[in-house]
Amino acid sequence: MRKPRDIDDILEIVKDHVSIAIQRRVFDKDVAQALGVSNTCFATAKSRLSLSLIPIVINYCCANNLNLEEVLTSEG
Secondary structure: OEEEOOHHHHHHHHHHHHHHHHOOOOOHHHHHHHHOOOHHHHHHHHHOOOHHHHHHHHHHHHHOOOOHHHHHEEEO
């Protein structure tokens, strides 16, 4: 059974995808830009472990053909 991932894990997956896409080491500002949010919004949501970024991550996944189930869940 698959279980939900923590927001930190989800953002790491997105960060890895962005890194592959731009072929260099990425920082939070790069992930924020890829998601289309401000650096401040991203940093605040990340530090508070806020789920407010989930809809934005879902849109990013859909736009970049990432499997939502693999991004949002992990093997139990």
